């Protein structure tokens with residue numbers, strides 16, 4: 001009951017929000033009253049990991065890929081609020097669906113462009129009411145800052161168009177969910193992307209391979225951070241392109257790590273590693289920090305990747321998966337927390353206070369949702385994110 005912390009804005013991160021006239025958003029660091037970093041501050045954790053990476057001569061660049069549900073709420077905030085009316089029922093990726101939502105699309109793209117966030121791609125995604133926006137990559141902790149800015153902007157644009165938005169892992173039980181995949185690459189001091197032009201697998205350099213192998217090795221524990229809600233596991237399932245397996249492969253959307261080489265001609269710019277078991281209920285700073293911590297472990301131990309997987313891991317026999325070292329990622333929050341608790345890498349990286357308090361809150365959440373059916377879990381998360 002005693003003590004206090006302060007949220008100290010980082011002016012370098014401030015963005016005047018184009019869709020929220022009069023408002024700006026700046027990321028904050030949590031500090032104690034002496035002005036020192038507060039040990040459980042997620043943003044400080046991510047920065048600390050990025051500084052360790054920089055000691056290896058490497059800069060991380062990346063972006064979270066934003067998937068979200070768009071639709072209309074019926075009787076918002078009533079205890080028995082009905083399911084929302086989706087802005088589309090497919091087909092995914094189709095021009096008619098896009099045309100129907102042009103006012104929203106135009107406003108979102110304009111706002112993101114005007115405030116300097118930028119947009120690389122906008123399209124109707126596969127699930128009911130789902131859309132996706134990709135934003136240009138940033139360096140370092142700005143990768144996570146930008147995730148918050150973009151989400152706030154999309155939410156504001158939805159509101160002014162009379163629509164509601166959800167970044168929750170699932171919006172309807174049983175349907176494909178929303179990912180918040182992290183795309184990342186590593187750049188050396190000479191400005192070269194280490195995920196291209198090397199003699200490692202698929203053209204990675206050995207450094208990038210070691211980093212990726214570290215992430216792959218710790219992926220079951222990372223999932224406890226990147227898919228941290230009970231609802232996360234209604235999304236993280238095979239056959240939904242959510243990356244439910246501990247495996248990697250070039251362009252494999254069923255593998256937890258999808259290696260994206262990019263088009264011929266732009267590979268040195270575009271090659272990146274996509275971490276798919278990440279959803280919008282995660283804290284983008286803790287997710288970024290944990291993934292970098294695992295990558296650093298791989299770098300420091302000079303780990304190698306196993307053979308890539310190009311098939312759907314769910315289509316392989318259990319024996320074949322075992323032979324190739326492929327495993328299903330945790331299929332419940334309880335299982336993910338157990339993996340996280342076993343991770344010396346993530347405990348050491350986060351520090352005891354952040355690690356223990358994070359695990360304790362996950363366990364509290366697990367208890368709070370104990371015995372609830374899928375629909376109740378979905379309802380409880382739908383408008384929280």
Ligand code: GLU
Pocket residue numbers: 067176177178179180235240241242243253276
């Ligand atoms: N919606 C899928 C997910 O839950 C991802 C689809 C895609 O590959 O972009 O992660």
Ligand code: MG
Pocket residue numbers: 065067125132
């Ligand atoms: Mg997508």
